[in-house]
Amino acid sequence: MNYESSKKLSDVRFKRLVGVERITFEKMLEILTVAYQAKHSKGGRKPKMSLEDILMATLQYLREYRTYEQIAADFGVHESNLIRRSHWVEETLVQNGFTIGKREIKDTDTLIIDATEVKIQRPKKQKLNYSGKKKIHASKAQVIVTGQGRILFLDVQLNYCHDMKLFRTSRRNLSKAQEILADSGYQGLTKLYPQAKTPIKSSKLHPLTKEEKSYNRALSSRRIKVENVFSKFKVFKIFSTTYRNRKKRFGLRMNLIAGIINFEG
Template sequence: MKYDCLKEFKDEEFRRLTGVKRSTFEKMVDILKEAESAKKAFGGRPNRLSIEDQLLMALEYIREYRTYFHVASSYQISESACYRNIRWIEDVLIKHPDFALPGRKALLKSDMSYEVVLIDATETPIERPKKNQRYFYSGKKKNHTLKSQVIVNKASRKIICTAFSNGKRHDFRLFKESKVKIHPKTKVITDTGYQGLKKIHLNTNMPKKKTKKKPLSKEDKRNNKHQSSERVLNENVIGMLKRFKILAERYRNRRKRFCLRFNLI
């Protein structure tokens, strides 16, 4: 579908189709046009598609996660041209400061920009690797996966920073290896996958686990339910990310660009 066909769409329909708001789409177009004008200075063959169509094609790819062949057929270009266009758009947008995450250093600022943060990890299935299969095998998902850690600001529901590893890596181990340091006054809410975080960050809330000898009391169950209602916000953020099928379905591309695409989305 070409961009001219979407001009009559309502804003809600536009977002449902592309995964982004119309204002965000227009902002991305401005960034890409600026990058294209700089690229034209070096010469080269002009692109058959407009910037709007190229961006729409890239969003269509990560939103629906069809093959390059199917997407290229919709825009009547070659499969290799489709790949080059999508790769160029991803590289340009991820380098622009408007599409950069605050990063780990933002969590240590003394101005208390983040009073409460939520930490959780999600997994994306991948194709079975030819080498080091055990390294990527997740016992929880019973599949080969890539694990992504997301730290979210509770007030704004915006992602602060991310970290990535193989599916076999434990959630808390991924947190330690990501070298994330949080301001002592910032409250952290997480699940039981981060047992031991209280030793590193005292202001941490997580559900209490029951044992055979020590079952949970009514008060413990009440507290766990209250914490789950606060923690569900992080699950909602991850759910919004996985509306882009490239993160939800089996990832077929090279694993090197997975982090870039996750952060861009």
């Protein structure tokens, strides 16, 4: 689907097919136009595709995760041409604001932490990327969001590791937060931050009481914001199916999607 065809779509259908709202698309196009004019101010060969179609093809790649060859055939260009243009789009958008903005943690903030796995193809060094729990090879991404669902921090780990280890290696200082919510993968977080809350775990000798079960349910209902954020990431099939690309652009693409989520708020 090219840009001209997308004009006939309703706003709801545009969002479902492209992955972003129409106003987000227009903002992205504005950034790319300024960057392109600055880059080619002294002239140069014009691309075969318009900026609108280049952006549309890039978003289709992230949203649908078809091969570049398939998308290039739809737009009537060579695969290498589309790859080069799409990489420029991703880098330009991240450099010009479509990433996680800097914001100081306030003493009234409730922060929610969680991590998710992204399945990858079997690598050469299998042990570094193997998840025994999920029985897959995976990379991990950790997000820290506010109680309103805005992403404050994104940490990417290309090799698989435990949630708590990822948090320790990220070295995020959350001491100013009023409250920190996390799941059972972050057991031990309360030793670092007294204001942290994690689920109460049961054992064979000590089953949970009704009050403890109620506490865990209430905590889960408050943590739903971070799960909603992950669902928005997984709308883009590049992160909900097996990631086929090289790892060096994994973090950049994660940051781009995080910027889109924050922009659409």
